[in-house]
Amino acid sequence: MNSISPPLALMAELTHRCPLQCPYCSNPVEMLKAGQERDTEFWLRVIDEAADLGVLQMHFSGGEPTLRQDLPQLVAHATARGIYANLITSAVLLSEAKLQELAAAGLGHVQVSIQGAKAETADRIGHYRQGHDKKLSIARMVPQAGMSLTINAVMHRQNLEELPAIIDLAVALGADRLEVAHVQYHGWAFRNRAALMPTREQFEEADRLVAERRRSLQGRLVIDYVVPDYYADFPKTCMGGWGQKMLNIAPDGRVLPCHAAETIPGLVFDKIGERGLRDIWEHGEAFTRFRGTGWMEEPCASCAMREIDWGGCRCQALAITGNAAATDPVCRFSSHHAQMTAMAQAEAKADTHDFIYRRF
Amino acid sequence: MAPERVIMLDDVGDAIVSECDAVSSVEEITLRLSARFATPAENIEGDVLAFLQELLDKGLIQS
Numbered sequence: 001m002n003s004i005s006p007p008l009a010l011m012a013e014l015t016h017r018c019p020l021q022c023p024y025c026s027n028p029v030e031m032l033k034a035g036q037e038r039d040t041e042f043w044l045r046v047i048d049e050a051a052d053l054g055v056l057q058m059h060f061s062g063g064e065p066t067l068r069q070d071l072p073q074l075v076a077h078a079t080a081r082g083i084y085a086n087l088i089t090s091a092v093l094l095s096e097a098k099l100q101e102l103a104a105a106g107l108g109h110v111q112v113s114i115q116g117a118k119a120e121t122a123d124r125i126g127h128y129r130q131g132h133d134k135k136l137s138i139a140r141m142v143p144q145a146g147m148s149l150t151i152n153a154v155m156h157r158q159n160l161e162e163l164p165a166i167i168d169l170a171v172a173l174g175a176d177r178l179e180v181a182h183v184q185y186h187g188w189a190f191r192n193r194a195a196l197m198p199t200r201e202q203f204e205e206a207d208r209l210v211a212e213r214r215r216s217l218q219g220r221l222v223i224d225y226v227v228p229d230y231y232a233d234f235p236k237t238c239m240g241g242w243g244q245k246m247l248n249i250a251p252d253g254r255v256l257p258c259h260a261a262e263t264i265p266g267l268v269f270d271k272i273g274e275r276g277l278r279d280i281w282e283h284g285e286a287f288t289r290f291r292g293t294g295w296m297e298e299p300c301a302s303c304a305m306r307e308i309d310w311g312g313c314r315c316q317a318l319a320i321t322g323n324a325a326a327t328d329p330v331c332r333f334s335s336h337h338a339q340m341t342a343m344a345q346a347e348a349k350a351d352t353h354d355f356i357y358r359r360f
Numbered sequence: 361m362a363p364e365r366v367i368m369l370d371d372v373g374d375a376i377v378s379e380c381d382a383v384s385s386v387e388e389i390t391l392r393l394s395a396r397f398a399t400p401a402e403n404i405e406g407d408v409l410a411f412l413q414e415l416l417d418k419g420l421i422q423s
Binding site for chain 1: 361362363364366416417418419
């Protein structure tokens, strides 16, 4: 590839620490401890290198990013460098004063996760007492503080029946946007798939409901919808294409093409400080490995869709087929597609509600 | 720029958005664009309205 466009967005995973223990957490199963986290100077440098590279948006995430006392300072620096700052939070550790401090630092957008519409359901899934009510009280303050609010709801077998109420809740909280995201089965979620996998009927009902409410709420609430991969016929354009739109920085400073990339054996991840961000993005081994189409095997290599979905998700290909360079098994043309669908259907019938909670 | 979205405006979109100032009505915006591009207002008012409605539906502007 001759010219590589700069990334649009950078996900800054400031920490893996989090008061919640959601069983579908996107963090790796082997999490980093507080002692492995990087200091304020490091993240200020990341922001400078990202701004120089042309990054437009930074997502401050984790773990729970509000555990970091330097968050307002980082937000202020990103904003000063012309980057749109977004906070992805569980909100349970925020207060009105902290929210005001972040707004004053220039934060543009807050994304608050909810685990259900009912406190009982939500607090069981997040494994955190009174978390749901706390989230709602903070979420309401976000638009009042002049920031844009997104509610993020991760959906699975044990909360899909609350989806209509979740949509109503997002409207009542004054959200501009609701993200209805079916669980992506990586990491913790892959471990918990017997307790999480929806039935095909549940997923079809969710599809129908989202389409209907998108129409009735047009102009009031934007609903983003992430489909449950296992029941799809074509793969997602994962990360907007490997190494094309986004990058992720882990709490220890490693630069990853996506948050789950470290599950892929043999990939070498560079660290900020040891190598410049632009050099890592353009030439780092982890980024060039699956960028573009040169790495593809059949049926991707000769497929008309290869520059649309870019072969789908590498981590999913690895998890199901054992080969990270295989076609994403979500694709109907993958030789593993039938096996994956059968697995989903079997998991959906599993007679368990018990979670393996995210813990260190 | 919007939450987890980046909108790349083309020249036409850029011209319309640059006239939005939180004060002017759609009619006033259309008239200014009409003068700026020496085009009759009735030729562009449909496009301006459709474009602004699309941005409104996506939550990118407020009325």
